[in-house]
Amino acid sequence: MKFLGLVLLLAPAVAQEQTVRKPDRVISIVAERFTFNPSKITVKQGELIEFVLTSDDTDHGFRIPSAGIEVAIPQSSKGEARVRFIAKEQGTFTFECSRPCGAGHNLMRGTITVKRGL
Ligand SMILES: [Cu+2]
Known part of the structure; x- marks a missing residue:
């Protein structure tokens, strides 16, 4: 327990906020060759978004270059990826x-x- 407290204390404030805070919006995106659905998303400035990413076919990835986000999306029926933004x-x-x-x-x-x- 003491160890956990120390880790939380040392974690950067933003990272802690992103993991502890409940997302303002959860947005599910389905990837399949060769589209994302939905592919046009509108959000409000300042919102904490959690993307839930699944595939309808093969392995895909989800990258937001301007935000430094990049995660793998597992192939169909192998689960989901979640990433916050x-x-x-x-x-x-x-x-x-x-x-x-x-x-x-x-x-x-x-x-x-x-x-x-x-
Ligand atoms: Cu691809």
């Missing part, structure tokens, strides 16, 4: 598949539009 800045950000998955891999992308909160 705080929309800090307004704008439109691309996400893309990060595992070579076939001829249309380079087209497999989408956008996250971050709008000012109310």
Whole structure:
């Protein structure tokens, strides 16, 4: 217990906030050759988003280059990947598949539009 307390104390505040805080929104995305569904996502600035990522076919990946996020999405029926994202800045950000998955891999992308909160 003492050890756990020490670890939490030393963890960066942002990382702790991201793991302890309940997400403002949970967004499920299904990957399949060669699309993400949905592929256009709009969120409010400052929201803590948790993406739940599954595949309908083979292995895929989910990368948001501008946010330094990159996770593997396991193939169909092998579970899900979860990753959190705080929309800090307004704008439109691309996400893309990060595992070579076939001829249309380079087209497999989408956008996250971050709008000012109310
Ligand atoms: Cu791919």
